[in-house]
Amino acid sequence: MTIGLIDVDGHNWPNLALMKLSAWHKAQGDAVEWWWGFGEYDRVYMSKVFDETYSPDIPEPLNAREIIKGGTGYGLDNHLPDEVEHIYPDYSMYPELTRETAYGFLTRGCPRGCSFCIVARKEGRAARKVADLSEWWRGQKEIKLLDPNLLACREHMDLLGQLADSGAWVDFTQGLDCRLLTAENIGAIGAVRLKEIHFAWDYMAESDAVLRGLRRYVEHGKKNRHGKFGSVYVLTNYDTTMEENLYRIYTLRDMGFDPYVMIYDKPNAPREIRLLQRWCNNRLVFRAEPDFYKFDPKRG
Numbered sequence: 001m002t003i004g005l006i007d008v009d010g011h012n013w014p015n016l017a018l019m020k021l022s023a024w025h026k027a028q029g030d031a032v033e034w035w036w037g038f039g040e041y042d043r044v045y046m047s048k049v050f051d052e053t054y055s056p057d058i059p060e061p062l063n064a065r066e067i068i069k070g071g072t073g074y075g076l077d078n079h080l081p082d083e084v085e086h087i088y089p090d091y092s093m094y095p096e097l098t099r100e101t102a103y104g105f106l107t108r109g110c111p112r113g114c115s116f117c118i119v120a121r122k123e124g125r126a127a128r129k130v131a132d133l134s135e136w137w138r139g140q141k142e143i144k145l146l147d148p149n150l151l152a153c154r155e156h157m158d159l160l161g162q163l164a165d166s167g168a169w170v171d172f173t174q175g176l177d178c179r180l181l182t183a184e185n186i187g188a189i190g191a192v193r194l195k196e197i198h199f200a201w202d203y204m205a206e207s208d209a210v211l212r213g214l215r216r217y218v219e220h221g222k223k224n225r226h227g228k229f230g231s232v233y234v235l236t237n238y239d240t241t242m243e244e245n246l247y248r249i250y251t252l253r254d255m256g257f258d259p260y261v262m263i264y265d266k267p268n269a270p271r272e273i274r275l276l277q278r279w280c281n282n283r284l285v286f287r288a289e290p291d292f293y294k295f296d297p298k299r300g
């Protein structure tokens, strides 16, 4: 068979499902390539992670006998078959983005069910182990971990141990759940070679639990190479006021974290929220001007 792949999002991030489909088809002896208009295909996979707000759909190709669409951008009920899900990804499909870097999940699902997030609906309302690190890592210098809520998984201490034993630089790309931090798991995180670590403070109603966890991290955790304890995602434009946004940003900064503004429904967000993101997420600007209301966007 000749297989064509289309990464509909086309963002600066490798599509894990397409890399696994490529690996599986190559293992069956099929020819796999990025789809192009002058090819002839037995099957074309179109994969789309983001919804229409961030990633508009594209027309279906005409030069394919069969088209299979998948990814959260096309709905929450499509999943790869087990034999594809657990194959070592074909990183050669994205040679630049995967140079010395492995991507994958050790756990899926999350018990929280935050109303703005699709994880619990798509992957289930519990964090469960889905792989050992060796399933998708073979000695690359860097690991990009995509788990939505690693600390909520019962086996998280073992999985943190696997990450530490790898000796690779680990980027926890999603927010670790700071409400689940303990002195013990902070110690296990500290044994990992940390490239980036992120937490999240999304709801004001969760402030006490979030702050308790972050204080625990300050007490037992290590600072990163920028002299901070890590980044904390601050969700805006969802159910918080500007005053509450600034309260979270200033509190995190004073505790030694880097606040990082995330905007819900960004294309329709008010200008003030976009300016807040521009000010806060640019570290040079943020350090040079500590007061948002004195931030001059023409200069910053």
Ligand code: SF4
Pocket (backbone or CB within 6 Å): 110, 111, 112, 113, 114, 117, 118, 119, 120, 148, 149, 177
């Ligand atoms: S804790 Fe994170 S992964 Fe879990 S539902 Fe909330 S936003 Fe999603």
